[in-house]
Amino acid sequence: MSAPHIPILRQGKVFQSLDVQTVNQLGTEDPAAEISFACADMIKYDLHKMGEAREALKSFSGSELVEITQKAGELFLHGDLPIGTEGELQSPEDYVMSLAATSGLPHSLIRFNMTRLGGLFGQIDDIFKGLSRGLSWDVLDKGYGEQGGAPVSFSATTNELAVILPSNSPAVNALWIPSIAMKVPVLLKPGREEPWTPWRIIQAFIKAGAPAEAFSLYPTQHDGSGAIIRRAGRVMLFGDDSTVKQYENDERVEVHGTGYSKFVIGEDEIENWEQYVDSMVESVSANSGRSCICTSTIVVPKYGDEIAHAVSKRLAEIKPLAQDDPEAKLSGFANPKFAEWINEAVEDGLESSGATDITAQYRDGERFMERDGMNYLQPTIVRVDSFDEDLALREFLFPFASVVECPQSEVLEKTGYSLVMTAVTKDVDWINQLFDHPEIERLNIGNVPTNRISWNQPHEGNLFDFLYTRRSFAFAESA
Amino acid sequence: MTADEAKAQLDERVREMMAWHFSEETGCPFWLDWMAEAGWDPREEVKSYEDIVKFPHFQDEWLRDEKNERFVPNAYKGRPFNVFETGGTTGLPKQRVGWDDYKHDYEQFSEQLSDEFFPKGGNWIMVGPTGPRRLRLAVEHLANVRGGSCYHVDLDPRWVKRLIKRKELDQVERYQAHVMAQAVEIIKHRDISCIFTTPRLLASIGERISISDHGIKGCFCGGTSMTPEYVRFLQEEVLENKAQFVPTYGNTLMGLAVSIPSELPQKDYSVTYYAPQPRAVLRIVDADKTEVTKDYGEYGRVELTTLTHEFFMPRFLERDEAIRREPHEKYPWDGVGDVRPFGALTKKVIEGVY
Numbered sequence: 001m002s003a004p005h006i007p008i009l010r011q012g013k014v015f016q017s018l019d020v021q022t023v024n025q026l027g028t029e030d031p032a033a034e035i036s037f038a039c040a041d042m043i044k045y046d047l048h049k050m051g052e053a054r055e056a057l058k059s060f061s062g063s064e065l066v067e068i069t070q071k072a073g074e075l076f077l078h079g080d081l082p083i084g085t086e087g088e089l090q091s092p093e094d095y096v097m098s099l100a101a102t103s104g105l106p107h108s109l110i111r112f113n114m115t116r117l118g119g120l121f122g123q124i125d126d127i128f129k130g131l132s133r134g135l136s137w138d139v140l141d142k143g144y145g146e147q148g149g150a151p152v153s154f155s156a157t158t159n160e161l162a163v164i165l166p167s168n169s170p171a172v173n174a175l176w177i178p179s180i181a182m183k184v185p186v187l188l189k190p191g192r193e194e195p196w197t198p199w200r201i202i203q204a205f206i207k208a209g210a211p212a213e214a215f216s217l218y219p220t221q222h223d224g225s226g227a228i229i230r231r232a233g234r235v236m237l238f239g240d241d242s243t244v245k246q247y248e249n250d251e252r253v254e255v256h257g258t259g260y261s262k263f264v265i266g267e268d269e270i271e272n273w274e275q276y277v278d279s280m281v282e283s284v285s286a287n288s289g290r291s292c293i294c295t296s297t298i299v300v301p302k303y304g305d306e307i308a309h310a311v312s313k314r315l316a317e318i319k320p321l322a323q324d325d326p327e328a329k330l331s332g333f334a335n336p337k338f339a340e341w342i343n344e345a346v347e348d349g350l351e352s353s354g355a356t357d358i359t360a361q362y363r364d365g366e367r368f369m370e371r372d373g374m375n376y377l378q379p380t381i382v383r384v385d386s387f388d389e390d391l392a393l394r395e396f397l398f399p400f401a402s403v404v405e406c407p408q409s410e411v412l413e414k415t416g417y418s419l420v421m422t423a424v425t426k427d428v429d430w431i432n433q434l435f436d437h438p439e440i441e442r443l444n445i446g447n448v449p450t451n452r453i454s455w456n457q458p459h460e461g462n463l464f465d466f467l468y469t470r471r472s473f474a475f476a477e478s479a
Numbered sequence: 480m481t482a483d484e485a486k487a488q489l490d491e492r493v494r495e496m497m498a499w500h501f502s503e504e505t506g507c508p509f510w511l512d513w514m515a516e517a518g519w520d521p522r523e524e525v526k527s528y529e530d531i532v533k534f535p536h537f538q539d540e541w542l543r544d545e546k547n548e549r550f551v552p553n554a555y556k557g558r559p560f561n562v563f564e565t566g567g568t569t570g571l572p573k574q575r576v577g578w579d580d581y582k583h584d585y586e587q588f589s590e591q592l593s594d595e596f597f598p599k600g601g602n603w604i605m606v607g608p609t610g611p612r613r614l615r616l617a618v619e620h621l622a623n624v625r626g627g628s629c630y631h632v633d634l635d636p637r638w639v640k641r642l643i644k645r646k647e648l649d650q651v652e653r654y655q656a657h658v659m660a661q662a663v664e665i666i667k668h669r670d671i672s673c674i675f676t677t678p679r680l681l682a683s684i685g686e687r688i689s690i691s692d693h694g695i696k697g698c699f700c701g702g703t704s705m706t707p708e709y710v711r712f713l714q715e716e717v718l719e720n721k722a723q724f725v726p727t728y729g730n731t732l733m734g735l736a737v738s739i740p741s742e743l744p745q746k747d748y749s750v751t752y753y754a755p756q757p758r759a760v761l762r763i764v765d766a767d768k769t770e771v772t773k774d775y776g777e778y779g780r781v782e783l784t785t786l787t788h789e790f791f792m793p794r795f796l797e798r799d800e801a802i803r804r805e806p807h808e809k810y811p812w813d814g815v816g817d818v819r820p821f822g823a824l825t826k827k828v829i830e831g832v833y
């Protein structure tokens with residue numbers, strides 16, 4: 001299909017800007033999309049009107065919105081949905097091709113993420129129960145009710161959930177999808193190279209019967225993002241440690257930062273390490289290593305060299321392939337400079353005598369590679385002598401992990417924050433210590449890859465708690 | 480006026496200004512000393528606007544490093560001058576001395592305004608940088624010339640720039656809210672028909688009240704670059720297509736370059752500015768070879784030459800770039816379009832802070 005125009009959506013209304021930017025297909029001069037850009041002040045103006053969008057959603061019952069969400073999931077996966085401003089339709093296959101053209105993601109990974117996202121819509125009921133600890137939708141419809149025999153009332157903290165989306169990970173759209181059933185409109189700022197997924201999800205929702213007013217989409221520049229972050233009632237964004245630090249005291253802003261996820265083997269299980277190589281490989285490389293739930297550090301009490309070599313051998317099989325190769329698991333970089341910067345950071349860390357790139361012995365060619373006009377970084381396992389090495393606790397946007405030996409008794413002290421920790425152990429005392437540790441967001445006990453999560457248990461922030469606050473209440477007898 | 484007549488008028492002005500600024504009786508010490516050091520006489524060698532390239536680029540640092548008295552033409556000796564400041568966040572700012580230029584510039588500008596949208600006798604409000612800036616007196620003079628009075632709400636852009644550099648964006652918003660609160664109170668409670676402000680402040684006022692519903696019919700705006708989309712937003716949404724938006728491009732060193740507001744919708748809100756020739760001339764030059772004028776339709780750096788009896792400033796390179804546009808029948812000389820900060824596409828510029 002020809003390059004569509006992705007307009008601004010202002011509470012569902014299509015708006016074509018005079019500020020139009022062309023996003024080319026990666027590695028070519030051929031346009032993939034023309035995108036309307038919104039100015040910051042337009043977004044500020046529209047934010048004042050988001051109460052109307054929320055009213056539109058509130059006119060639906062929770063059960064109606066659950067049904068709409070489930071139907072939207074089917075449409076997202078299988079439907080022909082509007083794209084652009086000329087009445088064109090986008091098939092699921094068109095979506096895959098468009099996203100591949102601008103993001104560098106292999107078709108196989110896009111389809112994987114698509115299936116994962118599509119599945120989430122269908123689980124909306126379970127997700128809400130998980131997030132709200134079993135609340136009935138009726139409570140949101142009425143504003144009050146009972147939960148576990150106790151009276152409860154919840155009010156929305158905001159008229160909109162704003163999300164500053166990245167360009168490199170379509171799966172993060174999963175984070176906002178439940179907001180619609182929870183009757184909170186969304187205001188999305190897509191990544192420049194990835195307007196496709198939020199657009200398609202929105203169209204699926206609208207075709208399924210959701211009110212168009214509940215969806216605002218603003219491609220915008222840095223100042224527009226700033227306006228959203230400063231003005232919206234609730235904001236989700238993605239960033240590094242400095243971004244997390246910047247907003248740590250702002251209850252409106254939830255930053256999804258670096259995951260520092262870890263795969264740890266206990267002293268009681270280390271002799272069986274060969275049984276866990278599959279899990280470690282999946283944990284490091286799933287979704288091309290781009291998720292914050294991918295393992296970036298493997299911690300073991302001994303056999304560090306052997307494990308580093310075993311995982312390296314397997315990861316070296318993951319190579320840059322043609323985007324449409326069904327076996328492709330490695331993503332190219334939409335911004336080619338990113339690959340160069342990341343590679344430089346890894347090389348800087350490897351200048352230390354305490355850090356060795358084990359994968360270099362097994363892979364074909366250098367870590368940094370070009371193929372079909374795109375830049376790739378091949379998987380990399382670095383064996384480090386201690387946690388003092390620069391690369392011991394680093395996370396990059398490609399399959400990368402360090403392997404470090406550490407006595408079990410020091411693991412919690414040395415590893416710091418972990419979005420996900422898989423601990424392969426049966427040592428009950430240690431398991432209890434792990435459960436008691438506040439810096440582990442999601443804990444898997446046993447041989448579970450870190451990238452496997454469940455939507456009804458939030459691993460980073462709880463959307464319901466973010467969007468609703470509990471109040472106490474009473475009705476006088478005369479009421 | 481035809482394009483040929485405009486060119487003849489400009490060349491005549493150039494000769495007149497050479498005679499004025501480089502003679503002992505009327506010139507200022509700065510230029511007379513410059514001529515002595517340069518070893519050539521502009522009165523002999525600069526006979527048309529094209530000859531201006533014989534001068535080097537005027538350096539605005541001179542307006543900071545030289546004493547102001549050195550820019551006083553001998554013809555104005557003994558007459559107290561106004562001091563107008565430009566730019567700067569710390570240290571001694573750049574200053575331009577003047578007497579009546581601002582009045583001439585704004586009287587000329589007044590003639591370009593529509594009486595329908597800027598009614599004669601209507602009061603004005605100026606919301607923006609006042610203090611030591613030329614605009615403070617100029618906008619009030621404009622209001623007075625048109626038979627109205629002018630209210631003022633001050634905003635200190637130097638403070639805002641410092642806040643932005645320190646990334647104290649919350650403070651920026653609080654300061655802006657403080658300014659807005661004052662402006663909104665005056666607009667609500669006084670009879671005001673016209674406003675001068677900057678684009679951002681205009682949008683900010685419009686967030687709080689309906690500007691046109693409070694009696695404002697015309698908005699004269701200047702200060703920062705605006706994309707066509709932003710111009711459309713201001714005209715159609717902030718002013719609700721009820722009041723007229725008049726973008727201008729100018730500064731303390733030039734005066735006001737005007738646009739043609741009635742044509743903006745047909746031009747997809749791409750704004751072209753025309754300098755107040757022959758008092759000032761704008762040229763779009765090749766940034767790497769500034770004696771070369773860019774072709775029509777091409778972006779280049781903005782070069783300003785000011786040619787008044789009070790102030791001669793040849794070939795000053797503005798910190799902006801713009802598209803060279805064809806002359807207009809109303810203004811039969813080159814225009815500059817879609818102005819943006821010089822190097823906007825390659826570096827981060829703190830611009831449009833207020």
